[in-house]
Amino acid sequence: MVIDKWRVLLPAVLIAAVVVPGASSSAAEGAAEYERIVNGDFSAGGADPWWTGANTRGSVTDGEYCVDVTGGTANGYDALSGQNGVPYEAGQSYTLKFDARATVAQPLSAVAGEAVDPYRQIARTDVTVTPVKQTFTLRFVSTLDFPAAGNGQFAFWFGGHSFGNTVCVDNVSLVGGVLPPPGVEPAGPLRVNQVGYVPGLPKQATLATGSATPMTWTLRDGAGASVATGQTTPKGHDAASDENVHTIDFSSYDRQGSGYTLSVGGDVSRPFDISPTVMNRLRSDSLAFFYHQRSGTPIEARYVGEEYARPAGHVNVAPNRGDDDVPCRADLECGYTLDVRGGWYDAGDHGKYVVNGGIAAWQLQNAYERAALFGDKAALGDGTLAVPERSNGVPDVLDEARWELEFLLSMQVPDGRPLSGMAHHKIHDEQWTGLPTLPHQDAQPRRLSAPSTAATLNLAAVAAQASRLWAPYDAAFAARALSAGEKAYAAAKAHPGMIADPDDGVGGGSYSDPTVTDEFYWAAAELYVTTGRYRADVTDSPLFGGKSFNARGFDWGATGALGDVSLVLAPREVSTEDIRSAIVTTADAHLATMASAGHPAPYRTGDGGYEWGSNGLVANNGMLLGLAHDLTRAVKYRNGAFAAMDYLLGRNPVDFSYVSGWGDRPVRNVHHRHWANQKDPSLPTAPPGALSGGPNSALQDPVAQRLLPGCAPQRCWADHIEAYSLNEVTVNWNSAFAWLSNWVAEHSAATTAAGCQVTYTASTWQTGLSAALTVKNTGTTAWDGWALTFAFGGDERITHGWSAAWSQTGAAVRAGNASWNAVVAPGASVSIGFNADNTGTHRSPSEFSVDGERCAPA
Numbered sequence: 001m002v003i004d005k006w007r008v009l010l011p012a013v014l015i016a017a018v019v020v021p022g023a024s025s026s027a028a029e030g031a032a033e034y035e036r037i038v039n040g041d042f043s044a045g046g047a048d049p050w051w052t053g054a055n056t057r058g059s060v061t062d063g064e065y066c067v068d069v070t071g072g073t074a075n076g077y078d079a080l081s082g083q084n085g086v087p088y089e090a091g092q093s094y095t096l097k098f099d100a101r102a103t104v105a106q107p108l109s110a111v112a113g114e115a116v117d118p119y120r121q122i123a124r125t126d127v128t129v130t131p132v133k134q135t136f137t138l139r140f141v142s143t144l145d146f147p148a149a150g151n152g153q154f155a156f157w158f159g160g161h162s163f164g165n166t167v168c169v170d171n172v173s174l175v176g177g178v179l180p181p182p183g184v185e186p187a188g189p190l191r192v193n194q195v196g197y198v199p200g201l202p203k204q205a206t207l208a209t210g211s212a213t214p215m216t217w218t219l220r221d222g223a224g225a226s227v228a229t230g231q232t233t234p235k236g237h238d239a240a241s242d243e244n245v246h247t248i249d250f251s252s253y254d255r256q257g258s259g260y261t262l263s264v265g266g267d268v269s270r271p272f273d274i275s276p277t278v279m280n281r282l283r284s285d286s287l288a289f290f291y292h293q294r295s296g297t298p299i300e301a302r303y304v305g306e307e308y309a310r311p312a313g314h315v316n317v318a319p320n321r322g323d324d325d326v327p328c329r330a331d332l333e334c335g336y337t338l339d340v341r342g343g344w345y346d347a348g349d350h351g352k353y354v355v356n357g358g359i360a361a362w363q364l365q366n367a368y369e370r371a372a373l374f375g376d377k378a379a380l381g382d383g384t385l386a387v388p389e390r391s392n393g394v395p396d397v398l399d400e401a402r403w404e405l406e407f408l409l410s411m412q413v414p415d416g417r418p419l420s421g422m423a424h425h426k427i428h429d430e431q432w433t434g435l436p437t438l439p440h441q442d443a444q445p446r447r448l449s450a451p452s453t454a455a456t457l458n459l460a461a462v463a464a465q466a467s468r469l470w471a472p473y474d475a476a477f478a479a480r481a482l483s484a485g486e487k488a489y490a491a492a493k494a495h496p497g498m499i500a501d502p503d504d505g506v507g508g509g510s511y512s513d514p515t516v517t518d519e520f521y522w523a524a525a526e527l528y529v530t531t532g533r534y535r536a537d538v539t540d541s542p543l544f545g546g547k548s549f550n551a552r553g554f555d556w557g558a559t560g561a562l563g564d565v566s567l568v569l570a571p572r573e574v575s576t577e578d579i580r581s582a583i584v585t586t587a588d589a590h591l592a593t594m595a596s597a598g599h600p601a602p603y604r605t606g607d608g609g610y611e612w613g614s615n616g617l618v619a620n621n622g623m624l625l626g627l628a629h630d631l632t633r634a635v636k637y638r639n640g641a642f643a644a645m646d647y648l649l650g651r652n653p654v655d656f657s658y659v660s661g662w663g664d665r666p667v668r669n670v671h672h673r674h675w676a677n678q679k680d681p682s683l684p685t686a687p688p689g690a691l692s693g694g695p696n697s698a699l700q701d702p703v704a705q706r707l708l709p710g711c712a713p714q715r716c717w718a719d720h721i722e723a724y725s726l727n728e729v730t731v732n733w734n735s736a737f738a739w740l741s742n743w744v745a746e747h748s749a750a751t752t753a754a755g756c757q758v759t760y761t762a763s764t765w766q767t768g769l770s771a772a773l774t775v776k777n778t779g780t781t782a783w784d785g786w787a788l789t790f791a792f793g794g795d796e797r798i799t800h801g802w803s804a805a806w807s808q809t810g811a812a813v814r815a816g817n818a819s820w821n822a823v824v825a826p827g828a829s830v831s832i833g834f835n836a837d838n839t840g841t842h843r844s845p846s847e848f849s850v851d852g853e854r855c856a857p858a
Contacts, residue, residue, distance in 0.1 A: 033175060036086050036094070037154065038705045040172035049702035055079035055159060066168040073159035076109050082155025084115045085702045085722070087177065088122060088142040094176030096125075096140070096154075101133040102167045108158050112140070112174075115153035120144060129167060148182055149703040149720060182707055184715045187655035189267050190248075191599065194650035194663030195282075196273030198748045199254040202639050205262055205269060206598050206651055207232055208243040215264050217248045222259025222271075228252070232264065238598030239608060241653035242712035245598035256853070270650060270664035277849055279645070279748050282741035284385060285661065285689030289734045290364070290400050291387050292687060295352060295407075295439065296323060296341035302795075303386040307684045310674065313350070313439020314446065315341065321445050326427055328448045329504075336417060338448060340427050343407025347730040348672040350442050351428030351508035354411055355500075356732045357404050358458025359556045363623075363735035364401040365465050366565065367742050373569055374630040375746045383793020383843045386811070391794050391841040394473045398466075402477075404731075405466050408459050409484050413451055413491075421491030422451035423459045425500045428508030435721065436676030436683055444507070452500040453492050457519035460488035461559075464526035465566065482530065489523050489534075496520075511556070517541070518548060518560035525563030529570045538567070539574060546582025549624070551589050551604040553617040556732050565627065580631055587628035590621055591640050599652050599714060600643040610713040612725050615658050615694030616733030618644055619740050626743040638747055645744050648691070648737070653714045659737070661688025669721040671728040678721040690729045691737040692717075700725035749854040755779030756855035758788070758848040768837045769796070773815075775850065776829040783824040783850075788815040790845040794838060801834035813845075 038049055042060045052058045055070040056079045069079045088094070096110060107128050113121035123140035146152030154174060158167055189208040197203040209215065212234060219228040232246035248262060255274065262269040292299060292308060301309035316322030323341045328334035343352045344360070371377040380397040383390050389399035411424045429444035463485030470478040502512035513519075521544070524537035538544055548560030564579045590602035602621040603614060611617075622644030629637035650657045650665070657663025660670065668685045669678040675686040697713040699705045703723040708716050717726045757778050762771040777783055788804070792811045804815035821830045848855045 034177050034180060036088075036174040036177065037172050038083060038702050040098075040174075042170065048700065049083045049085075049705070050081055051083065052081045053079065056081055061168075064168040064170045065172075066166055067156075067158060069158040069161075069165045069167060071162055071164035073161065076107075076157030076160045077155075079159030080155050080157045082111075082153055083702055084151070084153050085149045085706055086112070086146070086152040086154045086174065087148040087150065087179070087706065088112065088144055088146045088152045089177045089179060090142055090145045092177045093139060093141050094123075094174055095137065096174050097135065097137045098172040099133055099135050099170040100127070100129045100167065101131060102129040102165055103131065104163060104165050105130040106158075106161055106163075106165055106167070108156055108167060110136070110138070111155050111157060112142075113153060113155075114144065114146070115151045133168075133170075135171075142176075148179075148706045149722065181709050184708060184711050185654070185718065187653060187715075188269070190262055190264060190269035191651045191653070191655055192262060192269045192272050193646040194270045194272055194657045194665060196258075196275055196278035198276055198278060198642070199256060199274060200276075201642055201748075202249070202251045203253065203274070204251070204600075204643070204646070204651075205248040207246040207248060207264055207267075208241070208598075208653070209246060209264070210244055211246070212236075212244070215246065217250075218263050219250050219253060220261050220263065221255075221257055227255070227260075235598055240601070240610075240712065240714040241598055242715070243598065243653065247598075256851075270655070272664075276748050276853055279741065279745045280847075280854075282659075282662065282689065283379065283738070283745045285687075286659075286691070286734060286738035286741040287364070287385055287397060287400065287689075288687065289689050289729075289738070290344055290360075290403070290731065291385070293344040293346075293731060294403055295343050295345050295350075300388070303388070304687065308687050310438055311440040313345075313442065315440075317440065319443035320440060321443070323427065323446055326446045326448055328424075328450070330447075332448075332450055334413075334417070334448070336414060338410060338414075338424070338427075340407060340410045340448070342403060342410070344404050344731050345439065346509075346732075348670065348724065348728045349428065349508060350433060350437075350439055350444075350673065351426060352407060353426040353428075353509065353511050354408055354423050354455035354458050355425070355452075355511050355513065355556050356730060357408060358455075358462050359559060359562065360731035360735035361401045361404040361408070361462045362465060362562055363732075363739050364397050365462070365469055366562075366569075367739045368395055368397050369465075369469060369566075369569055370627070370630070371742065371746070375743070376749075378846045379746060380742065381846065384846065391843065398469060398473070401466070402470075405462060405481065408462060409481070411448075411455070412459065412484060412488065419451050419491070419495065421456070421487040422453075422495060422498070423455040423488060425449045425452040425455045425504075426508055426511065431507050433673060435671075436673055436679050438674040447507070449504055449508075450501065451495075451498060452513075453496055453498045453516045454500060454513045454519050456488045456492040456495075456498075457516060457523040458559075460485045460492065460523040461519070461526040461562070463488065464523070464530045468530040468570070485523075485527065489527060492516075492520070492523070513557045518543060518558055521548075522559045522563035525567050528572060528574075529566050532572060535572070535574065538563070545578035546580075549582045549586040551586070551593065553603060553621045553624070555613065555617060555620065561624075568627075568631070583624060584628050584632060587625050587637050587640065590625060591636060594640060594643055599647055600640075601647045601652070601714070602640060602644050608713060609697040610695040610716060611698065612696045612700060613693045613730070613733055614696060615648060615691055616730070616736050618647060618694070619691065619733065619736035622740040623736060623743070626740065626747075629747075641740065641747075642744055645740060653712070654695075654717050656717075656719065658692045658694055659688075660686035660690040660692075667692045667719050667727065669719050669727065671721055671724040676721060686729065689734075689737075691733050692719075693726060693728050693730070693733060696725050698725070755853055756848075756850040758790075758850075758855045760844050760848070762842060762844065764838070764842050767839065768799075768835065769842050770833070770835050772831065772833040774829050774831050775824075775848075775855075777824045777826055778856065780826055782826060783822075785822045786817050786824060786850055788832075788848060788850050789813065790848045792845060793843050794840045796836045796838045796842060798834045798836045801832070803830065803832040806834055 214231040385396035467482035554561040625641040
């Protein structure tokens with residue numbers, strides 16, 4: 001959250017306040033009854049979105065917002081509290097009302113104006129507050145225009161006094177203006193997966209319409225020609241979107257192509273493709289998110305491009321304080337500092353949290369462990385990601401997870417100290433940093449929060465999991481990880497009730513979790529799978545046997561299901577039949593929810609609302625549907641996993657793809673400190689592959705509260721950088737999305753019979769290579785023109801090619817036919833080749849496609 005004050009005082013209208021004991025709020029004469037202050041009565045028990053500046057500390061006590069003010073300040077604005085995004089309309093009248101009292105009588109100012117340079121004021125009133133609560137009423141006419149969620153601000157100024165004080169306010173109301181809150185941004189009535197659909201799989205869309213009877217739909221190709229038509233199926237009222245909806249099913253149409261659209265009457269959908277490879281790049285883009293989030297290392301242009309390259313953050317290069325010598329929070333007095341460089345920045349801030357990083361690292365490692373058992377582990381292998389560790393002989397997804405795991409290990413309390421073996425809950429800035437602030441520009445001191453049982457068990461679980469996966473690649477690291485995991489588990493059992501402070505939310509989220517039964521079960525399961533020990537800890541848990549699966553889904557605060565998944569994938573001698581049954585039963589419940597809904601989200605809460613990070617839960621439940629298919633091979637679960645992806649990529653009531661860089665209308669303005677183009681046009685929007693948190697019907701930030709009053713659950717979302725409760729990104733949501741993206745890419749290829757086969761051989765030398773390829777038509781019809789595509793896994797750059805038109809963009813390579821080998825009969829082959837420069841170890845490309853169709857390996 002950005003906290004600004006008026007540093008430049010421009011002329012303002014000084015308003016006389018009327019003290020009215022016990023008076024009630026009313027609008028100015030002639031003004032609409034629109035309340036412009038959010039949470040003015042503090043009835044929810046918290047202060048958000050009220051912020052405090054320097055020399056102030058605020059909290060809600062007994063229904064009042066009480067601010068402790070430091071004495072010795074020179075000006076009123078040296079100690080202040082307020083809220084941003086307050087809308088004002090020039091020429092419109094407003095009535096401000098508030099109750100106030102103070103421990104010691106003092107003047108204060110109530111100020112309406114601008115939150116950013118040049119900090120213009122609209123109105124200011126000076127009143128005197130006493131130990132007796134008084135009601136103040138004032139009226140003014142705005143001289144400035146600030147739209148909802150713009151730069152308007154209301155603040156109380158408490159400073160300018162030699163003495164410290166406590167000032168309490170309540171029932172703060174600002175009524176006026178004639179423009180209503182804007183509400184949900186209009187969305188097109190035809191909602192599709194804006195990226196595309198896979199041949200051989202269901203292809204469905206949603207139509208919002210007032211019609212109660214079927215309507216005619218038309219599918220058009222990229223040239224605008226009608227290629228299919230049919231009738232919509234009315235579903236009636238959809239509670240999650242508060243719309244009357246129909247579904248459209250065009251599954252029978254499988255011809256590959258791009259730029260397809262659906263139309264009903266005059267309404268036209270966003271364009272999409274039909275291709276077996278349409279999802280392939282999602283797996284690498286979604287995993288690239290984690291390299292972008294790395295702390296303690298430069299993000300290099302050769303991996304991300306110039307637009308996203310940045311210097312290393314938090315490495316003691318001014319103005320950074322660095323993460324190499326971080327003390328505990330001042331009130332903890334732990335007596336030591338830790339070197340906690342590395343790891344991933346959790347979200348849009350500069351904090352690093354063990355409980356979020358734990359599930360995210362686990363999910364990346366689990367994606368590989370699952371692929372090794374059920375799928376295509378080569379797609380996650382060495383050379384598949386643009387990271388510095390590629391070509392080191394280790395699967396890249398494990399390298400990426402290790403970057404976080406090394407940080408998690410560093411968060412352990414050192415030997416010889418009280419609480420040795422426990423893990424600190426988090427490390428972040430002393431105060432919230434503003435938007436935008438790149439990591440290397442952050443001047444805030446860094447502080448460790450107290451150890452917690454939940455963080456310690458996260459460390460135990462992920463370290464144990466890493467140990468078994470790293471054993472074939474780095475035995476020393478595998479042993480170190482297991483040792484740390486067992487030490488952490490023993491420490492957690494010795495200190496089972498160390499719950500993270502729910503009020504430790506200054507400078508970073510609190511991430512408090514009052515129940516750790518699930519973390520104990522998860523850690524025990526991972527240790528048992530890896531070592532064969534700890535069996536009783538698993539089977540004696542009340543969660544054993546799949547008790548953690550439910551319609552809401554799992555996340556950082558509900559981790560029992562993670563232990564179940566590992567038990568199923570890498571079983572010991574305990575029976576996993578109950579777990580398998582629970583996975584299938586929960587998957588069936590998700591399918592039932594999706595079948596009854598207008599937009600296919602596998603997610604349900606008790607009250608029908610959507611919560612902070614709902615898209616992460618949708619992706620996790622998509623993962624569960626994928627696992628149900630892995631275990632049963634039932635087509636319905638595969639279709640459900642793809643439908644969950646449809647929802648995330650545009651088949652939703654806001655008609656957005658929630659994934660940056662993907663779809664015709666992708667999210668752009670995620671809440672992030674350096675993907676902050678909306679705040680600073682010189683900065684980029686989010687890179688491709690970042691998942692927005694998604695709808696949140698609780699509206700837990702001021703932008704959401706101002707823009708979306710009364711929204712239906714699935715429509716409570718806005719593409720706004722300051723709507724942090726709707727549009728933030730986090731490692732644990734993107735890990736869920738990366739797992740699902742890998743699964744759907746893998747199963748996209750499996751839906752289409754291969755019509756091609758490629759043989760690849762290469763001769764290498766120190767600085768280059770020469771490759772020969774044979775491309776065979778294994779289909780039943782001749783090719784009349786063809787294009788082969790593949791991707792390098794290293795730094796290879798083609799310098800010369802033959803028998804094809806060769807081109808390269810980054811790692812992506814295309815070879816188009818020559819005039820004399822355009823026609824390839826069934827069973828026939830063409831031979832092509834190239835020379836390339838290369839400074840690293842060359843590995844054969846893992847996947848080839850002809851005309852968008854994945855080829856079978858030779």
